[in-house]
Amino acid sequence: MMLAAENLSVSVRNTTILRDVSLHLQPGECLGLIGPNGSGKSTLMQCLAGLRKPGKGRVLLNGHAMDRTSSKIRSRQLALVEQQAETAERITVREAVELGRIPFLSPLRPWRAEDDAKVHQALDAVDMAGLSDRLWHTLSGGERQRVHIARALAQSPEILLLDEPTNHLDIRHQLSILALVRALPVTKVIALHDLNQALACDRLVLLHDGAIVASGEPRKVLTTQHLREVFGVEARYLTPDPDEPPLIRFSCATSLSY
């Protein structure tokens, strides 16, 4: 069960959004995707999810070219939590999560008890079971985000792609969702903005202007030099407690220039 990108390039009109990006997912790992706004994280996610065809290069799912994999097969192995997705329909939380079972249904294969079980499990996992009859438009931003994650979990994917899943979440839910995601026995790719949270990933890929600047062990990627060059901030590692992972403390070094 593997996902790999080989020499991806994407351009829109005359601007290049991704240049020559390659990455290979290791089974079961949690890969963090970091980079400033507009660095191409969401675009790379869409390519990996098979929603966007790269101009050059290819994405391989289990060794098969993504654009030749049927969308049904793809959707049973790979789930995506988009950065934002809204609806005007009057659907309930449970109905939104039930959409995640669509890959396993067909015109002739009805809804079964096992589908209900998966939906309940997913709702429980994101702590939304109590709100399962609430209508979508009455939910807060964080609650909507958790429903999106539950929908992806209901897909019971082997690879989970999450584009800024902790957006809108309060700190408790940020931590619990990340802990939940990390504990899932699947391969995951997470785009993140909180670099302290990114430190907890197994591996990081740092994007800048559509290209991979560094990848590997978090501490080797999030060096003070990279942080200065890519994000334009000064960073210091703090180790208040030697038994716990370090913290990065940031200060604005270079003023934003447009």
Place this chain on the structure above:
Amino acid sequence: MMSDVGSLQAFRRGHLWLWLSPWMLLAAILFGTAIGETRIPLSVVMETIANRLWDAGYPVNRIDEGIIWSYRLSRAIVAAACGAGLALTGVVLQALLRNPLADPYLMGLSAGASTGAVVVTVAGLGAGAISMSLGALIGALVAFALVAMLAQVVAGRADTGRGSQAAAIILAGIAGSQLFNALTAFIIARTANAEQARGIMFWLMGNLSGTRWEDVGATVLAALAGAAVCFWHRRSLDAFTFGADSAASLGIAVRPVRGLLITVTAVMIGVMVSKVGSIGFVGLVVPHAMRFLVGTRHDRLVPATALAGAIFLVVADVLSRVIVPGQVLPIGVITALVGAPAFALILVHGRRAHGR
């Protein structure tokens, strides 16, 4: 728990509707056949039908039998088929465009279909080779492409939320309807004589009075085939809830499925418009009413909407014949009298839902 009970009730209500509505449709067709300028007792209607279908041999007045069989029954069946088809087009368009205001009439698809039909009949373009229905189908497709494109541009310019996106479709639809109506009027003025022109204008407003058994086959077939395709793709329609990207990641082959569903919609519009003209608001009112009754899931919404649309148009047709004594209103007047307030309601409601 309260809400659990509530949703259970809604579920039961939905089921009740799905069980009841076929019988209601049957009853509506029978009443539609009985009621008119001359009222004919239901028993005579039944006897006539029995005579025709099974050679039952009941003694029935020849004139009554003629009215029932040759005019009213075929008319009621065509009304039912058109109602079902038009209501389904609303469901499909609303799901694919993710827009509660999407409707073939408001989007100008019916106007496009009319233009297509008029081009074929009056201007005699490709006479014989392509039928009126095919002309209307092509007209509807052209209108869809034009309006969808225009709406995208309008929504892209106005860089705001979903509320304005919904409105963009309506704005583009107005432009499209005006354009196609003007084209239709122009073609009629250029090529038809006064007599023909009056006939065409009457038909364009939505009219069932000319329907005969010849029209039953095409309309019923279009409605049944449309309903079957929509039901087959009920999960795909669900999958579009959070947009095309989300549908794709749920395993829907977005382009082919969308293409198929839009084509089926255009076929239904083309056939219905070429037989009965453009009847407005069915695709808007019926699906929204059904969402309240059976919920938003398409496995129940599609059959519920098809049946309710059929009942709605049969009843509207009866009303159009009896509401003003001695006069037959175009059926589009009745549907608009119901539809326009409903449209306003959806507008206001949508505003509230997004204006948080």
